[in-house]
Amino acid sequence: MRINSKLLLAVTSMSLLFTATAKAELNVFACEPEYAALAQTLAPDARVYSATTAMQDPHQVQARPSLIAKMRQADLVVCAGADLEIGWLPMLQMKSSNPKVNSTDKGLFFAADQIDTLDKLSHVDRSMGDVHAKGNPHIHLDPQRMLKVAKALTLKLTEIDPNNSGEYQQALADFSQRWEAKIPQWQAEAKGLAGKKVIAYHSSFRYLFNWIGIEQVADLEPKPGLAPTSSHLASLLTRAEKGDVMAVIVASYQDERGAKWLGERANLPVLVLPMSVGGNEQSKDLFSLYDSLLSLLNGVK
């Protein structure tokens, strides 16, 4: 059964993230699994906890008791930022009474603050849907931007825990070297995808598409944050009939029903891409997440 296998996956990926070493000193609370993976890579000895899995929509998370308890103990909180967690992070901060992670001057780190975000808006109105004035927060699928984030996160780690700065520098050097070696390889794999057109759910893969050169010609959501409606899907069918669309794409935490409806009628392949580490069986860390994304995209007929 689909749900069961997804659950099993989520459980195994979470247990990987929970793994704490014997000499765990630093407690890191990550809002999303991609930042849990990055923090664990850059601080191998830290005890890293991920608040969400790749099967959960990070826009809609409950500020549940377990998260308050984890944040209470955190030395560092690492999140995407750009208001992605605005619905739950402030509540966790208020309830956890942990002054160490109150502000970005201290142990709070927003990845989006470290890079230029795409699609910044000068004007935001709720009739536009649930949009973010600070730009698209799903930045982790652009390898160059992730490298910048990794460097900034290492600075933050050394600021908070100067005693181990040597180890953090070492871990960053190791990560950067492996990551930079991978980028040309990924670029080569992505070459054939440049210029392709897709229909996707939300702007979840905005940075991936931007990097590869894929164009998202339509969105399954009528407006950001709203579920696909039948009239909107019907208009997408008209768009798909132009014949230039490669696939319909949804993220691992998104509902596949609208995509399947469209895929069947427009005779298009439906692709479920892992949103993050743990989003499918192959995505065990950031490297294998990128590998899996590219191989799935390349696998379309």
Place this chain on the structure above:
Amino acid sequence: MSALNTRVSLLALACAVSSYSAMAEDSSLTNPSISAVLDGYYQTGDRPMAEREEGFGLGETELALSANIDEMFYGKVTAVIELEDGETELNLEEAFIQTLALPNGLSVRAGRFLSDIGYLNNQHKHTDSFTERPAVYRAFLGNHYFDDGIRLSYVAPTDLYWTMGVEAFGGDSLRAADEHGERDFDDVGVYTALTKIGGDIGIESSWQLGFSYLRNENGLAYAEEHEDEEETADEHAEHSHSASYTGENTYIADFVYKWAPNGNYKYQNLTLSGEYFRVTDIFGEEPGHVDEVDDMDDHEISDDYHEGWYLSSVYQFSPSWSAGLRYGQIDTFEIHEDHLDPQKLKETEFSLAWHSSHFSTVRLQYTHQTGTNFDGFEDDNIFTLQYVMSLGAHGAHQF
């Protein structure tokens, strides 16, 4: 609470709306979070002790402003505009500061704020899945217990969530009835102590359990020495923020359990919650009162207690639709001269809500209520059609 005239409230509204165009991003003093909640309804009958009356009406129109004041303090003001007997009233529901930088998991909140007792009480009413609070809240807490006071809370550094808090309040809205204005009430009338624990069960389920105790120095009702007592029933039917039934000691146990497939709340989720209230030491003899009532009789009376509970289940079955079922009842005593008359209220409620987005709800609710000698209520069926919509800053989602 100050009742201002319409002009002043409209001015306040205009101020809030004009600064709304600077959409809140980070909440800092130069850019505070500003939000407003609009609530309107039509309803076919009256529920006892409720805030909404039969016919068309507006619920609480709420304006809130919050920000970190500096590194040490957070502050929030929530103004509520209500219509009462054709008059527009501006009330302050929240005006508090909270510490941000106390060490060791401690924090202090002071000013006017929602008490942390029970499960629902610290939640804003516009996040509820039903039109009115359960009867236990209406009877024992005056719907929603907020007051002027201070709170100290502590969160333990454990993986299992564990918080403890103590509060002290003025307690005006929880005072026992004082028809002749002769009673000498304590200035600090209410003390509470509470604890909550919670955690996850796997990826899909989360839970929380709470226990609260509320000591109400002014909660004991005294035997009526004077003859006229007929107006008490009328008072209960009015729109009021005061508790209708009080006692010296209130014990509350609450639980909540939430479930979502894969822990992903976006498409489907289920919430089960329930609370039990017991209010003891409800009736006694006035200190210094000399009467010929014999000891046996007196003793029997003071053994009586009010109690009530509810159980609620809400299923969000798509991003746009949710349905809720709630059952609640209260067993209380009405004081008549020197004896107590028992009464009971049972409510079965069904609600169906449509959410066009995360910020708007249109709700249809059916309530079946059965009252035994309850404010003259007998069996009744009530339908309510309501909207609740919020604009401005995202409200954080409380568990």
